Amino acid sequence: MRRFSALLFGLIAPLALLTPVASATAPAASDTISWTPCQEDPAVECGTLAVPVDWSRPASGTFDVGVARRKAADPAARIGSLVLGAGGPGGSGVNLVLQSTRMLTPEVLRRFDIVGLDPRGTNRSHPVVCSTDLLTQAPEPIFKSQADFDRALDYNERLRADCRARTGPLFDHVDSLSTAADLDAFRAALGEEKLTFYGGSYGTLLGQLYAERYPQRVRAFVLDSTMDHSLGTQAFMDTETWGAQDAFNEFVAWCDRDSRCLQHGKDVRAFWRGLLARADRGELPMPGEPGTQVTAFMLISTARGHFYDPANWQPFSQLLADLDSGRAPSPGALPMAVGTTAVGTTQEVSPNPFQIFCLDFRLPVRDYKEYARHLRRLAKIAPDMRYSSLALGPVVSCLGQPDPIPNPQHRLKVRTDTPVLVVNSLHDPATTYPWALSTAGQLGRSGRLLTYEGWGHIAYRRGTCVTEAVDAYLISRTLPSPGARCPAVPPAEVQTFHEPVRPIPGTPGWMFSGLFS
Template identity: 90%
Template sequence: MRRFSALLFGLIAPLSLLTPMAAAATPATPDPISWAPCQEDPAVECGTLAVPIEWNRPANGTFTVGVARRKAADPAARIGALVLGAGGPGGSGVNLVLQSTRMLSPEVVRRFDIVSLDPRGTNRSHPVVCSTDLLLQAPGPIFKSQADFDRALEYNERLRADCRARTGPLFDHVDSLSTAADLDAFRAALGEEQLTFWGGSYGTLLGQLYAERYPQRVRAFVLDSTMDHSLGTQGFMDTETWGAQDAFNEFVAWCDRDSRCLQHGKDVRALWRDLLARADRGELHVPEEPGTQVTAPMLIGAAVGHFYDPRDWQSFSQLLADLDSGRAPSPGALSMAPLSMAALPMAADTTQEVSPNPFQIFCLDFRLPIRDYKEYARHLRRLAKIAPDMRYSSLALGPVVSCLGQPGPIPNPQHRLKVRTGTPVLVVNSLHDPATVYPWALSTTGQLGRSGRLLTYEGWGHIVYTRSTCATEAIDAYLISRTLPAPGARCPAVPPAEVQTLHEPVRPLPGTPGWMSARLFG
């Protein structure tokens, strides 16, 4: 525990002194929602909700947010509305409701109306769109000179201008604080006095902001695999990179003890270093695609993507074996990198003039500036010391590079949470999460103070719910009866071969439509 705390508390940035921009109060009588059976599943109702583009300036126009509701299976036992907070940024809350019977426990589905919205700027809520051709020109995240750094700044500026022109005025107002105001308008339209909430990954930021702004509306909130919205550039990059190295260490330990790893009994770290060195020299190619060079950022991104679920360790082992022997990797094995602007070429639909680009949400939620190439190079050198095998995390570098040059001030800057809810918020996190790293859970819980409680899953992977019986039962007890786990509660790790998570519907197979466009942290 000391190593987490030492890493964490040395990284809190001066940005923590900032407070979110005030949002206007939710209208007392929002327009009613016209519900109709969803096309994808008639058992779920879909609709739209009109909300202001700018909550502080409602006269500047409105747009519609896509919403969905699955009514409680047992109306007589109904507790209220349970909101599902989608990850990403770019995930769909409506899709989570459509998939809710496969991702939630039967008792939760029985007792709650399962509801959600697509966050503004995504999916059915006026998505941010950009030129597909321009997205395909996205530079990689590794710079070797000031000229490379300047080219990235120029590209980001061109992309922002293109996306703004194609999306309209909403482009500059897709921050999660505004989505929290949208959620409260949704609550009012539903006629609910309070909300119950489960948010996963980036969806936890919505839960944090809502609980901070509307504490009287909180019945029971779960932050599963939580963001830490208090970190500046160095803190964000360092903790993410620590998480990548920790996940790699756990993969190596699995290879040492499990014969299903194809590198069992071999020096996995030496093989990995050799593959990265070959990639640096331009010697790694996909055999069936002679023009496709495998770069070090591609390898590191693929590793982080495979570490999201310990059941993917075996396929990562296969990828390493294939690359080492010159065989063609399985489809999608190299495209598992979590989404950032540098990964958008894999997400863009080349058959369409425009493609969705939800990454602007992150750039309006996190200001992570780097002044010039010298500062960038200092970051890289420091990250390489934190992660001697991984060098950095694609989740540390990609988001920062993708938001370079974002004009300030942003509408939802980082700050330390000030939450005062009647029922403490439940924070749940894996000890070895490569995306929303465990130090973030410690930090978020510390910021919540008496309004927070941490449940630690001592295993691996991203998103805890349904990953172990212990964790699932604890979360369900909190959601249903507001029974909190004991202080310091921990759930033992479930070996990868025994994990029976229900989250496949939330996580499309690599290489399929929607895989990249719905992932950054979750």
């Protein structure tokens, strides 16, 4: 069945409950991690690190976190360890290390050991797993009645019970604050007094929490395409929806000026609204799949996915033309419909790291009446997009999550010697530019914002200006000047080097394993 095309991806915290895991004079890595060549690439070393399931009760049991290390290409010029913080939730820090020769510049690879860990509850770190069949039953998060709302609550309760039973005690301890404690244990095992960090998208939350909890162990931290961990339900939904509309506006502007857009010379907004209207009436069949209709939510979700990178504008234009004419789009161009199962999906369980988000963000909605008010407000913010799937999907997926959660939102209180560098695209459909402004404001004198005036999610490697600024900060801790901005680079001239996070096999397209990166 159809799924999303590959997406470029992916609080007042109880800090007193987290016991510091090690002093600055930690043992060498060889004492606690048995490094062996990774199967995927023998030039990279892989290992595991035992950490507590519950950092507030270390004696209650441990599990193994998967870790990786690529040693500095020039040991004599080595500065220290550079941690790659994976996005998602659901991305892999180990995979980022494996892919780091494509992701990072030669000078960064020369000067740092590149290290990463898979966040708890993902990949090689005891992943959260759930019934594949139950995951395919996820309702589309567009409700029309209190009965729809109640069905979603019931589904979430059944899914949580299933995932908890299959995953074990770790299910209730996969929050990013606990992963920050895991990261400090990793730092101690590496024998480092301080860490250098580059986190993208959801990985920026790990960097924020670590810098807040362990400011004395921060050498230089980059938050690229940053989360804003201070937002309540309305602010979260509003800013995500604003980002979706902003990204659509940029696509329309490209169509107006570029003949490669198949809607060039047409009224693109009218064309788009016509497709949405056909979807609303149930008159937009899924090409090649008799009896399956493309819904408006599927269209909007697909648009947002393509807006992660301006290189996807032309394929998105082609998809719209195909849908309009009834031609079958390329495989994977649309999410699969709710209530269907992907062909060839046979595994009993599938990974579902979304519990991480539900333990990091408390975004309550009381009932359908309140939910409907949100939808009406979002439609005014985004007259073309109506909402963002990132505004609705996370909120709906966490409905009914029991209180309290271990890592609720709060405004950052970071006091580091070296200011944290926040980098963001002006037109980012996932971690929106207002989030970067907010995060930089919360950091105050402990932060500095670099704005990339172009498009897409993840700014690093989008042109020489951003790349050189980030590298100078990582290597020599040289900050861009206050208010620094890098010019937009035409899409054809940009190469991106971050790992895509794909949908969970056999699930509706919006229930993918990584939301933000």
